[in-house]
Amino acid sequence: MSNFVNKLYQNNTIIYKVILFLITTVAIVYLFPKGGQFKYDFNNGQLWKYDNLYAPFDFAVQKSEEEIKIEKKQIDANAKLYFTYENTIVDEVRSTFERRIAAAILSDSLTIEEKKSLRSIGLNTIDKIYKVGFLEVISQDRVRNKDELIAIRKENVIKDIPFKMLYNSNEVLNIISKNVENNFKSFGSKQVFNILSEIIKPNVTYDADFTNKVIENETKNISYTKGKVSSGGLIILKGDIVEGKKLAILNSLKSESESTVWTESNYNWIIFGYTILVALALLMLLLFLKKNRVEIYNNNNKVTFIFFNVFSMIFIQTLVIKYNSDYLYVVPLSVLPIILKAFFDARLGLFTHVLTVLLLGYVVPNSFEFIYLHIIAGIVTILTVSELYKRANLFISVAQITGIYMVTYFAFSIIKEGNASQINLDYFMLFAANGLLSFLAIILIYIYEKVFGLVSDVTLLELSNTNSKLLRELNEKAPGTFQHSMQVANLAEAAANEIGANSMLVRTGALYHDVGKMANPMYFIENQTTGVNPHNELSPRDSAKIITDHVIKGVEIAKKYNLPDRIIDFIRTHHGTSTTYYFLMKEKEMNPDTEVDVKKFQYQGPNPFSKETAILMMCDAAEAASKSLKIPTAQSISDLIDKIIEKQMSDNQFLNSDITFKEIETIKKVIKKKLLNIYHLRVEYPE
DSSP states (O other): OOOHHHHHHTTOOOOOOHHHHHHHHHHHHHSSSSOOOSSOOOOOOBBSSSOOEEEEEEEEEEEOOOHHHHHHHHHHHHHOOOOEHHHHHHHHHHHHHHHHHSSOOOTTSOOOHHHHHHHHHHHHHHHHHHHHOBBBBGTTSSOOOOTOOEEETTEEEEEEEEEGGGGGGHHHHHHHHHHHHOOSSSHHHHHHHHHHHHOOOOOOOOHHHHHHHHHHHHTTEEEEEEEEEEOOOEOOTTTOOHHHHHHHHHHHHHHHHHHHHHHHTHHHHHHHHHHHHHHHHHHHEEEEHHHHHHHHHHHHHHHHHHHHHHHHHHHHHHHHHHOOGGGGGGTTTTTHHHHHHHHSHHHHHHHHHHHHHHHHHSSSSHHHHHHHHHHHHHHHHHHHHOOOHHHHHHHHHHHHHHHHHHHHHHHHHHHSSSSSTOOOTTTHHHHHHHHHHHHHHHHHHHHHHHHHHOOOOOHHHHTOOTTTHHHHHHHOHHHHHHHHHHHHHHHHHHHHHTTTHHHHHHHHHHHHHTGGGGSGGGGGGGOOOOSGGGGSSHHHHHHHHHHHHHHHHHHHHHHHTTHHHHHHHHHHHHSSSOBBBBHHHHHHHOOOOOOOOOOBBBBOOOOOHHHHHEEEEEEEHHHHTTTTSSSSSHHHHHHHHHHHHHHHHHTTTTTTOOHHHHHHHHHHHHHHHHHHHHOOOOOOOOO
């Protein structure tokens, strides 16, 4: 049992990667659409590149979404409008009139017959107005054509009438005026006119609910098919253009085939196929890390970070497609390579982006167009996005990425449609929104730094500020070391720019590489201002111990100040496994008959394992050694640099740093040029 536990403990990183791999695979497969895949790939306007296609079974030809939309619009446009006739309002107005006219004070000159006549005229006017109906004001704009037939609902009876037959407010006032004044010209007629104009109110209203129900019923009855293809019937010949009726038939066959494939009996097999494809893609990512990015592969935190971002992009894209596939291109997939390049490197960012886009090909419609467009955009992202700490750079890069999206979509559109008149301009708005959302990368980088403990160029810029607490302390306790670090930082940055390495990373690492000297600053010659060398009182072995310990103490100080691991790597590797050569030789001189233990005079390492850490080792040794030249000339500097770097190479210090001989030669040239500028060498003129 104990052996089993020990094996688990020894292989915990591998076990973690396996679990992470399985969880990510299952999660991505779960997001995939629950439908089969059609075995033919086609687009409108393209040539049919397969053999002649015959119908494998009977199926109905489905109408396109555009055709269905047109039919629905026609139903809406031609739908009969329904209005409700309220009898209760008519009864209410009649009773109100009876009450008001009976209580009114009429002129004494009117006879009983005249009073009865006046009442009768008022009631007749009410009946005339409500015979057809009085339409409320807010319902009058429902119909544009006044001759259009509308439906009036009186309780359970529906009757069609021309819309123009309904009375509006002006027409009602005219009817009251004519009926009352023309039939009874007296003081009482004016009073009746006032009463009627006050109490008569609309009794016909637009019934939106009933109208919408009728429209919904008609919409539900729309036929979604427009014909049938019999089994064995010819669908399309090889070389034909996929368009019109042929396109509709192919889309119908695709829909029918996918629904046929995705049956309960085939479910497990299709899931198994999806799992294999997703697992292969993620396995390729792990193999790439193991072969080309060993330091990332060995760090489970970084592997988790990469897998998390891959899954997040697939998850967000899937949600958008399920909500509305028209917003397919609003998801800023370019954020993935931006983030990975900011934390790692361009090659890993592009490789991961391509695998993510390939996996999304199973989720999105028009997969070839989607994959091509996003891979091109990803390449542009990798080529253009750099130095995120410079705000203008990201704006320029996002503008270029958005432009590439638009140009590529434009090309696909004219290929499909055969001209530019059918281009959907809404997609250009989506690409613009995509570009704006890409700026979320800055916020995500900050969040990821805190959650995963990673370092981006933005953080490096903050750390490289010489007013930071640790660098100020270094300047106060070991001013000579601080100046040395500044010189090394300038050399390393110039060399990194020349070979395409991360200049901000190497500059920041150079500024902190010697912070360990703060523990015993006077034991390092650059800080000795009094001419007294404390090493004169120590044995070579003790002196070597103090010198080599500055690396260990530097790591301790860096961790105390919460410096990122990427910066600590520079502290650990800037001397590699080299020796304190001066004290080693001194020990041998003092003990010629004794075999000296070289390990007592050797740094613990490790050796540099990246281009940036290798650059720092070369620049650190070169800058320190150049101070020993009494008369620095171009030739003496050149010889010294060649000697130092050749010694480092012969000691295999750069074996793990993925740096080429050509790059080393370039770095040597940069160092020589910069040192010449530092010492201000001039041409010797004759006396």
